[in-house]
Amino acid sequence: MPARTGRQFIDGLKDQSREVWIGGERVNDVAAHPAFRNIIRSIAALYDLQHDPATRDEMTYVSPASGERVGLSFLTPRTRDDLVRVRRMMKHWADYSGGMMGRSPDYLNRAIMAFAAAADYCGQIDPRFADNVRSYYALARERDLCLTHTLINPQANRSEGPSAQADPYLAAGIVKETGDGVLIRGARMLATLPVADEIMVFPSxxxxxxxEDRPYAFAFAIPCSTRGLKFICRETFDPGGSTFDHPLASRFEEMDAVVIFEDVLVPWERVFLLRDVERCNKAFSATGAVAHMAHQVVTKNLAKTEFILGVASLIVDAIAIEQFQHVQGKIAEIIYYLESMRAFLRASEADAAADRWGVMTPAWPPLDAARNLFTGMYPKMIEILQLLGASGMMARPTKADVEGPMRQVVEKYYQAARANAVDRIKLFRLAWDVALSSFGSRQVIYERFFxxxxxxxxxxxxxxxDRQPYMQRVRAFLAREDAADVEQPPVRVRASE
Ligand SMILES: Cc1cc2nc3c(=O)[nH]c(=O)nc-3n(C[C@H](O)[C@H](O)[C@H](O)COP(=O)(O)OP(=O)(O)OC[C@H]3O[C@@H](n4cnc5c(N)ncnc54)[C@H](O)[C@@H]3O)c2cc1C
Known part of the structure; x- marks a missing residue:
């Protein structure tokens, strides 16, 4: 199957019977459930962009295996131009949600692409693992699978490793190896988007x-419908209203779940790393996956910062506060964040180099700087939105108010200098969903930690x-004797002066 349409993605979910729990109940059909159907529609819309005549050519490429057009986020880049093509593709997806979807499928497509290109890294443990990861990448690309992932052990006792927790199977660990595969028991937190097709259970x-730690060292990927796999979700942040009332939550609430493995059998052909602690600890950096994932993340951050600059600027314009110096300063601050994200991204592509597997890999230092700075930039931008919007963030009647018996009153009292009441309410509801709603608050903790x-x-x-060159330069500076020091006698200062 080539690049999928949204309909094909949704139909694929209906064919799977996964164990997703929310509010104490098991969900039978995620595509129909109010907590999941809207994000499923949004993922479907991303897949549809692969078939939209306006974007199709930038979203897909010809598969080297099938000759069909497949998603460009699976491309193995060999040149800098390839990286630029991939970034353009990822930007289309990020712009669709204003950067509010962290688990758009490109994020993990970049990871599995890199792991497959560096398959020999896995093959050094067992040659089968190299074949497995290559085959899995080809499967994900040709079926256009949507992946989630889970990396972190449960947050029970962080002063001890997984083997020293109250229960040896609190953290997901290997129970035994059989002729069919590896049996896994325990939990991982967290997996965003439990409605993905498959889950990568990778080391982090x-x-x-x-x-004692070796049973916790592994990497594999399995369908979310695998027997014994359970997703326990938090409550939804999509209150179920209209896009007017909850413009972001009603579309992009991705959901987060703790993942439980109740003696899940992972078939051998899905095992990529096993029991090799050192290789697991270094897996993301040694394969280059972290750089390709960060390339996607910084592209998403760019889209998100552009979106927030748009929201903040519309607020400033609507209520005519542009003449105030601090307002200009706050908008300027967002512009600096935006331009720094753009510059980091460009630098990572300009300084890209082929890695030991011949994959053109974006330069890591600018991406590392960008991803870390963004954990502080994003909360700062949210604070700016709150400071600009002020009480307007609370003066936000619902669609029912706008269309109900109070319509004329609303139209009069909610008008803004440069927006009618309805447009102003829509704008401020959006700003509130970015900066204050449960959806918006989750975005902040997401950007801090994901x-x-x-x-x-x-x-x-x-x-x-590598700070040595700079330390060396300063040492040399301190040791430098300028010609003037040698030639001129020291200035004598009298005690009375
Ligand atoms: C909204 C959201 C979505 C997420 N989605 C996913 C997902 O899809 N897949 C996935 O795999 N993960 C996901 N994560 C998890 C994410 O990877 C972790 O939050 C992150 O790695 C930090 O781990 P932790 O949350 O367990 O924090 P902890 O490790 O429990 O840290 C708690 C506190 O203790 C401090 N601390 C703990 N250990 C140390 C130490 N050794 N040195 C210094 N300080 C320490 C931390 O700094 C922090 O302040 C998500 C997280 C969030 C918030």
Whole structure:
């Protein structure tokens, strides 16, 4: 099957029987359930962009295997131009939601592409694993699968590793290996988008290289409908209203779930890494996956910052506050964030280089800087929206008010300098959904954490960035004796001066 349409994605979900729980109940048909149907429609809309005559050529490429057009986010880049093509494709998807969908399928398509290109990394544990990851990539590309992933062990006792928790199977671990595959028991948190087709269960939390940690070291991917796999969701942040009332939550509430493995059998052909702690700890960086994922993330961040600049500027314009100096300063601050994201992205492509597997890989330092700075930039932009919108964020009647018996009153008292009441209400409802609703608050914690704990990411940058040349330059500067120092006698200062 080539690049899918939205309809094909939805029909594919209906064919699967997964175990998703929400509010104490098991969901039978996610595509019909109010907590999931809207995000499913939005993912479907992304797939439809692959067939839209206006975007099709930028969204797809010809598969090297089938000769059919497949999603461009699966492309293995060999040149810098390829990276630019992929970024353009990803930007179309990110713009669709104003950057509010973290799990648009391109994010993990970039990961599985990189793992497959670096399949020999997995093959050094067992040659079958290299074949497995290559075949899985081809399957995901040719079937245009939508993937989610889960990396983190349950947050029970962070002062101990997975083997020293209250229960050895609190964190998902290997129970045994059989002729058919590997049996997994325990939990992982978190998986955003539990309505994806398949889940990548990959390493992330750093494990110690001890015998006890080896059962927690693995990478595999399985259908979300695999027997024994359970998703326990939080409550939905989509209150079920109209797009007028909840412009973002009603479309892009992706949902997060804790993933439980009740003796899940992972077939051997889906195993990519097993029991090799060191190889698991380094997997994302050694395969280049982290750089390709960050390329997608910074593209999404660019789209998100552009969207927020648009919302903030429309507020400023609507209520005519543009003459105030601090307002200009706040808008300027968002512009600086936007331009820095754009510059980091360009730098990562301009300085891209082929890795040891011949994959053109975006430069890591600018992407690392961008992803880490954004964890602080995003909450700052949300604060700016709150400070600009002020009480307008609360003066936001619903569609029912706008269309009900109070319509004329609403039209009079909710008008703005440069917007009629309905347009002003729609704008402020959007700003509220970005900056204050439960959907908006989740976006803030998402941006802070989804790519990892910002504290430990800073520690990783500190540990890996080569600062020696700069230290050496300063040492040389301190040691430098300028000609003037040698030739001129020192200035004598009398005690009385
Ligand atoms: C909205 C949202 C969606 C997410 N979606 C996904 C997803 O789809 N897939 C996925 O795999 N993950 C997902 N995550 C999880 C994300 O990867 C983690 O939040 C992140 O890696 C941090 O881990 P943690 O939440 O377990 O925090 P913890 O590790 O429990 O940290 C809690 C606090 O303790 C501190 N701390 C803990 N250990 C250390 C240490 N060793 N050194 C210094 N400080 C420490 C942290 O700095 C933090 O302040 C999501 C998270 C959020 C918030």
């Amino acid at each position: 939390t750093l494990l110690r290289g001890t015998e 790519f990892g704990d910002p504290v430990r990411m800073q520690m990783a940058t500190f540990g890996s960035y």
